[in-house]
Amino acid sequence: MSLTVQAPPTRRAVFPFTAIVGQEEMKLALLLNVIDPKIGGVMIMGDRGTGKSTTIRALADLLPEIEVVADDPFNSHPTDPDLMSDEVRERLSRGEQLPIAHKPIQMVDLPLGATEDRVCGTIDIEKALSEGVKAFEPGLLAKANRGILYVDEVNLLDDHLVDVLLDSAASGWNTVEREGISVRHPARFVLVGSGNPEEGELRPQLLDRFGMHAEIRTVKDPAKRVEIVEQRSEFDRDPIGFLARYQAQQQALQHQLLQAQALLPSxxxxxxxxxxxxxxxxxxxxxxxxxxxxxxxxxxxxxxxxxxxxxxxxxxxxxxxxxxxxxxxxxxxxxxxxxxxxxxxxxxxxxxxxxxxxxxxxxxxx
The missing domain is CATH 1.10.8.80 (Magnesium chelatase subunit I, C-Terminal domain)
Incomplete structure (x- = not known):
């Protein structure tokens, strides 16, 4: 597996995770959830402009590529049955040779105005009745399987949708039922929510469902604030050069995460x-x-x-x-x-x- 993390010219440059100053509590919570997604995700609450979104995008960019079944919309694992869709399992049981591809880990942004159909996916009833096939249009949960699902301003999201997300994150599966037709697919992702407490809190019953809760505050130390501003300015001025400076540290952390995932069962x-x-x-x-x-x-x-x-x-x-x-x-x-x-x-x-x-x-x- 390649450990190269420098962004190729075709991809938008992302601020490197190892260059982020401060916010140690948030960074630790995110790394632990990557090592063991069963921790249950992170709720990050803090002031505006404290780098919540930047840090989460940086983490997704840091992670190594994963092996997937090339023609499967759910990012199914080619060998691990727990991370396969039912269709891929059936193909394997028939002895079919699965095409394998490598792809970057997805970070899926959930927009505040998303509908349940957009999140969970929809079933085409007309096609199911006329052709007798399960015509399923995957949603954001399918795209996020084996990746990161990020909900900014989660405290403003409809409680019903938050329930759906937390249920999928806990069970690892998403089930869509309509008119007696049922489709399910794996939905194992690291759920990351962020928000500003001034704009409202989550209900305690929903907060409890997040594995961890990280608090971040605006940095008060003037010297550290200057360092953060200078780094951001330097990155905006020359993203490729800035990434090159941190490539060795990015590779080292990526390797450390891979080793931790392998060591965890022991x-x-x-x-x-x-x-x-x-x-x-x-x-x-x-x-x-x-x-x-x-x-x-x-x-x-x-x-x-x-x-x-x-x-x-x-x-x-x-x-x-x-x-x-x-x-x-x-x-x-x-x-x-x-x-x-x-x-x-x-x-x-x-x-x-x-x-x-x-x-x-x-x-x-x-």
Whole structure:
């Protein structure tokens, strides 16, 4: 598999992921979801103009190409049955030789005004009745399979559509039914939502369905602000030259992600640490078990990202706020915890000293 990431002349240049300054919480959440998409996606809430869209597009551009069945509209995997459409499975069972192609990972933008038919796809009833075939017009979920589905201003999207997206992200399948005809296809994608809290919040029931919640704020340090502005100006002036400067770092991170994906099945987490994670969730009065599951998965993904096969307490500390902060609210009018409450309970349960700042950062030692 090729690790070349420099944009060819035929493609629009994308700002490199490794050149993005700050916003470490958002970048970490996105990388962990790429390593293990079953974490359940990321909700990114923050001020306008803080690089949310730029970072997500940069991540999609960084990822390596994937193997797909060339003539399949769902980006089916040629050998993994879990990532195949039913039609591709049938073709394989008949012994058919599948044409294989390599294509970049898709980042699909979901427009705010999208209809359910545009998102899920439609069935041509007339053709189905007259010709006896399932004439299915794929939607955005089909295009996003094995890629990234990005919903900007997700807090302004119709709740019904958000439900559809979250159901597909959780199950890995999209099912369309009409007039007694049913079509389903794989829909495994990293769901990324972003929004500005000033424009409205998601209902707590929907927030809970996102695996992680990252908060980003406008950078206050003047020196860092100048660095960001200069980088953006330099990229706009000479995109190809700017990309060339970061190509080695892009390749290194891409290789690190591939290694982490391969290492992930071997990563283990001690039983006692799992008990303590559940104790934190219990003391925070988190409804359901999603918080426990996501924290375990995210800690394993972080260990894999750093090339380790055993989860440490520090891995848990670094991901637990991302996994739990949006699950604490019982009242829709409450604001989302910055991380202080989660880290305070974490330190107590894990027997660490607290040194929690206003932004939820913790310096903890045994």
């Amino acid at each position: 990563v283990t987490i001690e039983h006692q640490l799992r008990v303590q994670i559940s104790q934190v969730c219990s003391e925070l009065d988190v409804d359901g078990l999603r918080g426990d599951i996501v924290t375990n998965r995210a800690a394993k993904a972080l260990a894999a990202l750093e090339g380790r096969v055993t989860v440490t307490v520090d891995d848990i500390r670094r991901v637990i706020t991302l996994a739990l902060r949006h699950r604490l609210r019982k009242d829709p009018l409450e604001s989302i915890d910055s991380g202080y409450k989660v880290q305070k309970v974490f330190c107590r349960v894990f027997g660490l000293e607290e040194a929690v700042g206003e932004n939820g950062a913790v310096a903890a030692r045994a």
